[in-house]
Every structure is written in structure tokens, then in C-alpha cells.
Amino acid sequence: MPKLILGPTRVEAAGNKPILIDEYFGLINSQDGRISIARIQCPPGWIEPAQTPAFDEYTVVLAGRLRVRSQEGDVDVRAGQAILTPKGERVQYSTPAEEGADYIAICLPAYSLEQARRDSGS
Numbered sequence: 001m002p003k004l005i006l007g008p009t010r011v012e013a014a015g016n017k018p019i020l021i022d023e024y025f026g027l028i029n030s031q032d033g034r035i036s037i038a039r040i041q042c043p044p045g046w047i048e049p050a051q052t053p054a055f056d057e058y059t060v061v062l063a064g065r066l067r068v069r070s071q072e073g074d075v076d077v078r079a080g081q082a083i084l085t086p087k088g089e090r091v092q093y094s095t096p097a098e099e100g101a102d103y104i105a106i107c108l109p110a111y112s113l114e115q116a117r118r119d120s121g122s
Helices: none
Strands: 010-012 021-027 035-041 057-072 073-078 080-084 092-095 100-108
Touching: 035 073, 073 080
Parallel strands: none
Antiparallel strands: 010 021, 021 035, 035 100, 057 073, 057 080, 057 092, 057 100
16 A cells, blocks of 8 residues: 655754755654655755765765765766765765755665764764
8 A cells, every 4th residue: 555655754954054865764754774765954064974875876966966985086967967875985975056955865775873884973
């Protein structure tokens, strides 16, 4: 039987500025550890602590610009574009542009703070 999700759950976030994370599917909102799907809205100048996640993250930028930093360098992902960051890849997300970013993040398996494996001290 189809499962209707009446709305997301707001999730606390890490970083130098507050951001909005609304989880539709995942460990918190739908009690599903296989996948998480969330809408994330970040203000200009937001920087997330670097992490080496134990999940693949598929990101679709709806508006603005999201910067993804890895060992290979920086990639700016603009509205209408998407990026895959594979598990085990050290990455850091930020929004250096004036418009910030609004995006959908899909994590396989589902996102959890433990699986994000943030750098120590973050």
C-alpha cells in the first residue's frame, strides 16, 4: 500500500550559520534506513564541516549555487544541475554566493550523524 508522507520533519544542522533541513524520507521522518530524501535551504556564506560519509549523496540544486569541495578541487553546482558525491569521499559543502542554495539531497543508505563521519572538532 502506498505510504503518504504528510510533511517533513525539521532536522538540526551543522555549520557556521543556521540552515533549514526538511527530511521527507529517512531515519527520522519515515523510519527508513535505506534512503533519506531532504530539502535543504542554506543562506549565503554557510559552510558545513568537512566529512567523509559512509553513504552516497545525490544532490539536485533547485536554486542558487552549492559549492562542493573535495581533494580534486571545488565544483560549483548551479540551479538545474546535480552532483553525486560517493561514499568514502572527503567533501565539504558551502554556499559562497549571495543567493545561497536550495537543494534536494538523497542519501543511500539514509543520512545519520554517525554515518556522516565529520572531521574531528567539527
